[in-house]
Amino acid sequence: MKKIEPNIVVKNLTMAYGEKLIQRDLSFTVNRGDIFIIMGGSGCGKSTLLRHLIGLQRPTAGSVSYGGKDFWAMDQSERELIMRSFGVLYQGGALWSSMTLSENIGLILEQYTDLPSSEIRERAALKLALVGLAGFDDYYPSEISGGMKKRAGLARAMALDPEILFFDEPSAGLDPISSRLLDDLILEIRDSLGSTIVVVSHELASIFAIGNNSVFLDAATKTMIASGDPKALLAECKDRTVHSFLTRGIPDMVKT
Amino acid sequence: MVILLGDWKSASQLPSANEAIAGIEKRGPVRSIAFDAQELLIWGSGLLTFLVSLINCAEEKNISVNHEGLPDGVQRLLRLAFAVPEHKVQAAPRETLFSKIGEAALNYQKAVSETVGFIGEITLGMLKIFTGSARFRWADLLLAIQECGVKALPIVSLISILVGLILAFVGSIQLKMFGAQIYIADLVGIAMVRAMGAIMAGIIMAGRTGASYAAHIGTMEVNEEIDALRTAGIAPVEFLVLPRVIALALMMPLLTLYADVMGIIGGMFVGIAGFDISLLEYLHETKKAITLTNVWIGVISGFVYGIIIAVAGCLRGMQCGRSASAVGDATTSAVVTSIVSIIVATAIITILCNVLGI
Numbered sequence: 147m148k149k150i151e152p153n154i155v156v157k158n159l160t161m162a163y164g165e166k167l168i169q170r171d172l173s174f175t176v177n178r179g180d181i182f183i184i185m186g187g188s189g190c191g192k193s194t195l196l197r198h199l200i201g202l203q204r205p206t207a208g209s210v211s212y213g214g215k216d217f218w219a220m221d222q223s224e225r226e227l228i229m230r231s232f233g234v235l236y237q238g239g240a241l242w243s244s245m246t247l248s249e250n251i252g253l254i255l256e257q258y259t260d261l262p263s264s265e266i267r268e269r270a271a272l273k274l275a276l277v278g279l280a281g282f283d284d285y286y287p288s289e290i291s292g293g294m295k296k297r298a299g300l301a302r303a304m305a306l307d308p309e310i311l312f313f314d315e316p317s318a319g320l321d322p323i324s325s326r327l328l329d330d331l332i333l334e335i336r337d338s339l340g341s342t343i344v345v346v347s348h349e350l351a352s353i354f355a356i357g358n359n360s361v362f363l364d365a366a367t368k369t370m371i372a373s374g375d376p377k378a379l380l381a382e383c384k385d386r387t388v389h390s391f392l393t394r395g396i397p398d399m400v401k402t
Numbered sequence: 403m404v405i406l407l408g409d410w411k412s413a414s415q416l417p418s419a420n421e422a423i424a425g426i427e428k429r430g431p432v433r434s435i436a437f438d439a440q441e442l443l444i445w446g447s448g449l450l451t452f453l454v455s456l457i458n459c460a461e462e463k464n465i466s467v468n469h470e471g472l473p474d475g476v477q478r479l480l481r482l483a484f485a486v487p488e489h490k491v492q493a494a495p496r497e498t499l500f501s502k503i504g505e506a507a508l509n510y511q512k513a514v515s516e517t518v519g520f521i522g523e524i525t526l527g528m529l530k531i532f533t534g535s536a537r538f539r540w541a542d543l544l545l546a547i548q549e550c551g552v553k554a555l556p557i558v559s560l561i562s563i564l565v566g567l568i569l570a571f572v573g574s575i576q577l578k579m580f581g582a583q584i585y586i587a588d589l590v591g592i593a594m595v596r597a598m599g600a601i602m603a604g605i606i607m608a609g610r611t612g613a614s615y616a617a618h619i620g621t622m623e624v625n626e627e628i629d630a631l632r633t634a635g636i637a638p639v640e641f642l643v644l645p646r647v648i649a650l651a652l653m654m655p656l657l658t659l660y661a662d663v664m665g666i667i668g669g670m671f672v673g674i675a676g677f678d679i680s681l682l683e684y685l686h687e688t689k690k691a692i693t694l695t696n697v698w699i700g701v702i703s704g705f706v707y708g709i710i711i712a713v714a715g716c717l718r719g720m721q722c723g724r725s726a727s728a729v730g731d732a733t734t735s736a737v738v739t740s741i742v743s744i745i746v747a748t749a750i751i752t753i754l755c756n757v758l759g760i
Contacts, residue, residue, distance in 0.1 A: 200633050226635055234633045240626035254634050257537060302630075 153178045153310065158208035161194050170192050171371045172208070181336055181343045181356045183376060186363035188222065188390065192346045193237075193314055195363065199344060200312055201229050228259060231305030233341075234312045239295035241287035245296050247274060247381045248283035254305040273301040277331065281350050293324040300331065310342045311335065317349040329355050350394060354380070361386050416448045419455035423463070437471035450479055455486075466749040522718050523639045524647060530640065538641045546649035550611045554657060556733060558606055562594075562661040565602055566668025569593055583677040587687035596696045597703070599661035601748060603654060604707035608652030608740035612715035615646055616736035619719025620729040628720070638720065647712040652672055654708025655701045662700060695760055703751055707744050 162167040163336065167193040176182045189361070197203045198210060201217055209216045212228050216389050241250050251270035255261060271283055272304050277297040287295055290384070303311055316323035316332070329352050336343050336355040347353055353360070360379065362372040364387055372379055374386045379393045389395065426432050435456075442449075453476070460467050469477050497505075530536035573589040619642055622628050631638050667690055673679040679687075718736035724730050 156573065197629075202629055202632060229633060230635055234630065236626040238625060240630040242627055242630070243622070243625070253539075253636070256539075257636055294715055295667055 152214075153180070153212065155198075155211045155214070155346070156208070157211070159198065159205050159210060160207040161191060161197075161198055162201070162206045163170050163194075167368055169363055169368055169370070170207075172361070172363075174370070174373050176342060176344060176359065178342050181332065181345065182361045183353050183357035183360035184344065184346045184363065185348055185353060185360055185376070185391070187365055188348070190363040190400035191368075192363060193253055196312060196314055196344070196346050200232055200375070200385070201225065210390070225323055230306060231309040232312060233306070233308035235296065235299045235314065235316060236363070237314045237318060239287070239299035241295060241298055241302065241305075245280065246284050246286055247290075247299065247301075250274075250287075250298065251302050251305045254302065258306060270301075270305075273304055276297065276304070277301045278327075293320050293328075294319065296328065297331075300328075307339065308341060310344065313343070313345040313347075314347055316345045317347065317352050322351075325349065325352060326355075332356055350392065362391070416452055419452055419459050422456060422520055423459050423625040426474070432465055434466040434468060435534075436468040437473055439476075442473065445473070445476065450483070453480060454483055464695075481748045490749055514758065516721070517717060520639070520720070521713065523637075524634070524643060524713065526635070527640045527644045531644070536640050536644060537636055538645050542641075543648060546645045547653060549614075550607065550649050550654065551653040554607065554610060554653075555660065557610065558603055558657055558661050559664050561606055562599065562664035564667035564719075565598055566590055566594060566665035566670075567672055569598070569665070571673035571676075572668040574672065575623065583673070584683065584687055586669060586679070586680055587684045588672045588691035591666055591688040591691045592667035592696060594669070595662045595692050595700050595704040597748065597752070598659040599665055600654075600700045600703040600707060601659045601744065602665075602712065603657040603704060604744045605741060607650065607654065607657070607708070608711045608714075608737055608744065611650065612711040612736050613733045614724070615712065615715030616719040616732045617729055618723030619643075623720065623722045624724050624729060643716040643720075644711075645715055647709060650708040650712040651705060652708075654704040654711075658700055658704030662697075689722065697757060700752070700760065703748065706747055706751070708745060710743045711740045714743060 154173045156172055156174050159172040160170040161172075172195065179230070184195055194203070198205055203212075203364055204218055216225075217225060217228065228397050241247070242253070245253065248267060248270045250324060251273050252263075252266045255266045255269060259266075264388075271280070274280055274282060277300050279294060279297055279301065282290065282294070282298070287298070289295070290298065313332070320328065332343060332345070333356055335341055345352075345355075345356065357376045360373060360376045361370050362379070363369075364371045366387075371385050372383050376392065379388060383392070384391055426435065433492055452482075453472075469480060470478070569590050570586050574583060575588050577583055577585050577589070580712060619628070622642070628638050628642075630639060669682070670684050670688075673684045687736050715736045716733040718739065722732040
């Protein structure tokens, strides 16, 4: 059994755009080696929570801490150091469209290492091979399919062997098989690199296949209404919204 | 009883629910409505819209509606339509003139502080280049230089030659009255070199390159590419904005000189072909008219315009919202901002030169 140590601690986090409240009073802990799922219906603030976790947005109230230190209380250089340990896979891949796949990965390596360019190219090729895109080094993002873009985005996210990987809806827009393969890849990364993984998702199959911890955001009450292992939630959670979400059941609203 | 007849799918005018209710009520008080759809031929959304508003009307007047006479499909769709209660939008309180002015002022303050902050970031980035710690790729700079330099030459040539022609023609009408056609060369030369060359190049680049910067960066914002840069620890201002600002700041003075030459060639064409001035005469007169000071003023204006266009284009791109229409707005706003700023800058430079007696 691995030692359980908290990696990300969120305390009383409140998120808002101006005066529009998105979510309030979120508190949860992501442990090292977890595959942590952020779930909830569409428009409840899952992606916004992700933006807070990766340091793109400042909390309106509350704190997000990494390794016991409040992210926004650190000075700039410390924050950059923390952010360097993140890898993020955005919803559409967000590959830099004016660069080839190899350059996309290489750019990050160039920024943080002093490797010669031949070595950078080799490493980029290795990362592409890991996600099943060997040989696509010189393709531009516009020349590959949506699923391939996601995998290339994953290769880029893994460029610096990150401690924490964030995924924004990895299965969105993928067919069941590609989505399943991506799930397997996520598990493989966790097991081989020991990374902590945070996934925003509303794909039930994927949630149960990979998640071992989760938080459930609710759009109506604007706060979290459940947390824990998704499989345990399915068995035990009494909340009707959570239950109908996890069983793909009919919510009360439409039931007559 | 409402009897539904014939074709309810056609795009032509269908009866309104209000008319139907009024028609029913004319015959005395009504407590419930039922339907007879036996002679209904085909139906589409038109019928559903009619029924929904009929039912809503009836509800307001406490009339009960019996769906049973309707075709099965219609009944199902109606049930779907009424399954989720209508989303009630809270009526926004009416804005008074006072609050509108206040809001505009606050927005203005925000826009100013954003712009100043952006310019500050660019300045810091520029300083970083000298200390060698700025993060951008020299290849990007060369690409940007090619894009806003060499590739802009054809359109700059065309417009500048035409402006030279126009200046010469318009001026010649007046000058001819005094038999002073030779001064066309002075007019075109000074006008192009001192102001028009830089302004024309600036306006062309605002429409061409400034718009492209805003659209490119705006689309990157929409695709989360900017976020990806930030999380990769690469400052977007350094990586995207610096090469573009440097490229335009370097290329605009050169384009200005080029536009000057092209404009003079345009004027020369009119002078030689229309007013019997010889090539040498024209060149000699031009050379006499233009001073080095004029050239410097034009080139410096071009440099200033270059910075204005690049900063406006990149700023609007970075402020872009997350939708296709936001990219369009960003592009429009980039061009408008650049052109307005260019004209204002021209006015300031002209007044300064006047005051300083240059």
